[in-house]
Amino acid sequence: MRESPLAAATVLLAAGLLPAEVLLVDHFDGSGLDFAKWEVPTPYLGRTQMRAIAPEVANGVCRLALDTHNPTALVPGDSFWGSEIRTLAEYPRGEGLIVEARTRFVGPIAGGMIGSVFTYEYNEQPGAQHDEIDIELLSNDVAAGNERVLTNVFEEGFTDSGDAAFAVVAGLDLTQFNVWRIEWLPDRVRWLVNGTLVREDFSPVPDEAQRVHLNFWAPNQNFSIAYDPALQPVADPAQNSVYHYEIDYVRVERPGGATLPEVLANGGFEAADLAGWLTTGNSFRESGPQPRTGDGVLKLFQNFSGANNTSLAYQTLAAEPGAHYVFCGYGRNGNSDGNDLLQPGNSALLKIVWRHADGSEIGSVEQPAAEHLGPDTPPQAWQFMQVSGTAPPGTASAEVFVIHLYIVNPGPDNGSSWFDDLHFCRSSNRALRIVSLGVDDSAVRVTWNSHPCERYALERSSNGADWASVQSAIPGAAAPATITTTVVPLEGGSATFYRVRKDP
Known part of the structure; x- marks a missing residue:
């Protein structure tokens, strides 16, 4: 297990892609799960049998339950009874896919449980590897006071355990609602927490179509960082304890285009x-x-x-x-x-x-x-x-x-x-496709896809909320679909954020 290098770096880039097309949105405002969008799978994970019953939807949230007593267990007391929902639709990566959800553990919460938001491509072939992108909340981190979330990515032919990394987020409280976001792009995967980029990986990058899942379960000792031996299933229903993982909303979107289309003929007067x-x-x-x-x-x-x-x-x-x-x-x-x-x-x-x-x-x-x-x-x-x-x-x-x-x-x-x-x-309220964020002993180098018809501003923040201008009126590239790079002196302490926006 490793810590995300981006989360540990001196600077962070606060930039999420803007949506161009909404594929799914659910605020769970009804009185039950919307079966036009979701289904209830029943896999067995770790020590947990997922229930075949739809989770409760009320008061604007979907509540995934984890019971210490599993009434469907063939051997009483050998397993927990968890919950999972997944989209009916399977989403190809295409030019990019954004998955965003706002979730929390309902306290008080015991150790040894996992609440997640993830994409997954199921391969029915025996022994086949799969594609997957994870955000996993570990209840062990609540008791330990760890301000972090576990991220992972799998791609067929990479490794069985994926490429797991903790992203440390100052002030993160898993018992409060947080916004988790996965940006799955053709050349990289990005993870954002409450609008701040916490990890960006260029390899591996999944390429198979995937569904969106959210679940709540208890792992076995093979998942040692998430396992807690104090949490055990019970055979007697009278001793059952029920825990909840709440989902406020889920959105699945396509990102805004990386470039603006060019329609002018011979604007460079080369012909x-x-x-x-x-x-x-x-x-x-x-x-x-x-x-x-x-x-x-x-x-x-x-x-x-x-x-x-x-x-x-x-x-x-x-x-x-x-x-x-x-x-x-x-x-x-x-x-x-x-x-x-x-x-x-x-x-x-x-x-x-x-x-x-x-x-x-x-x-x-x-x-x-x-x-x-x-x-x-x-x-x-x-x-x-x-x-x-x-x-x-x-x-x-x-x-x-x-x-x-x-x-x-x-x-x-x-x-x-x-x-x-x-x-x-x-013009459009398009996303700024960040290409790279480089840091050395004295400078920060930020590179992004730009357009000649736009001016840009680079801003700095010490907390990710209050922003000050570093550079403004930065010209776009000489041609569409090319990049602009700006270099500024390195300043700030252990948590300095940078972002690029279009300058009005």
């Missing part, structure tokens, strides 16, 4: 002749040393006839009413060498126009004037630019514009605006 874009005025693709990334860049400048003229590049993209969209990228004032700078009366901006199916305009949103490229924009440096909005009722499409605006009489040498790495995407 020749501005493929995918429509243009008016002086809008051209340039190549060579000018781009921010790659080989291509969009250059716009004034028309040399008439006042109040514009040069545009734009695309029309499908959009849905009520959805929130972001159009973002990078703009620059003038050439990369600091010449051809924007002069008074010249500016550049991003804009979204919402349209009906017949093409008529519903409304629009554009960057405020203070965020335009203009004469006051520092030259040579690429500036992050963004406009976002919610598509109004009736929207069938969004037209995204890059605009170079000239509002006084034209003249020579009025400057140019340059754009690169543009993106348009439907």
Whole structure:
């Protein structure tokens, strides 16, 4: 048995994936177990026969019972009478599965009992190994005052005993309700307690579809850390003692996507002749040393006839009413060498126009004037630019514009605006897929999946509840589905938490 290395580390990452699709939720608000969601299996575990009777559901909880007298025992006094429920549905891992439950032991509780939340893939082949992910509460830890929970993971062909590890959680009381969470992802398994990540393992990772189980039972001496010789079954029903493990709710979900879908064509201007874009005025693709990334860049400048003229590049993209969209990228004032700078009366901006199916305009949103490229924009440096909005009722499409605006009489040498790495995407309250958390003697390195249309903030906490900013406005990666890494000085004591969130 080992202690989870993450739980013992100097820093912890407090970050849970956000749900995108709820597969099952049960708050046990009825007067009995919902057999459209659950069934009652009857395995024999340790010294415990699971009962074939549905557990009590009342007052918003499901109460799993463990009796010291087993009325179904063939030999009176040889076993306990426990309880288990499991989902009817079997859930494949897919792009990820989240299992969350809020449970507790009902005190006073004797030693020698286990309450659990786990996933399990049953293989009927004799001697076959199986897939399983566990959170196990040991009643021995209540009496001993241990603030910990046992985690484990099994994968076919790994080991018979899995990879068990205790996660130490300061202040944890197993007789109070706690939220237990398993995040089963394609490349890792994560365990969270009350919203705090306590363990993350990259191997083994189960790959077979599994059901969700919760049970309450007494192990034998082979499970030595959970066994208590003082707890013994009784033959006489008059001597029966009943203990309870309560379940407040269970949720099974798919996590939010790791990336936002990209729908803009040729946003990096790598394709020749501005493929995918429509243009008016002086809008051209340039190549060579000018781009921010790659080989291509969009250059716009004034028309040399008439006042109040514009040069545009734009695309029309499908959009849905009520959805929130972001159009973002990078703009620059003038050439990369600091010449051809924007002069008074010249500016550049991003804009979204919402349209009906017949093409008529519903409304629009554009960057405020203070965020335009203009004469006051520092030259040579690429500036992050963004406009976002919610598509109004009736929207069938969004037209995204890059605009170079000239509002006084034209003249020579009025400057140019340059754009690169543009993106348009439907925003969401998606999860931040944390890739890694590294620590050395002087620094913390946090890496996560990011998106160019988003800014991020890194925060630190000494208790997992009160957060202070460490870094803000951290730019996303240059392309979707890639990672961003930030490094900050190592500070704090034995329990310093870090989290990454989207910066408003």
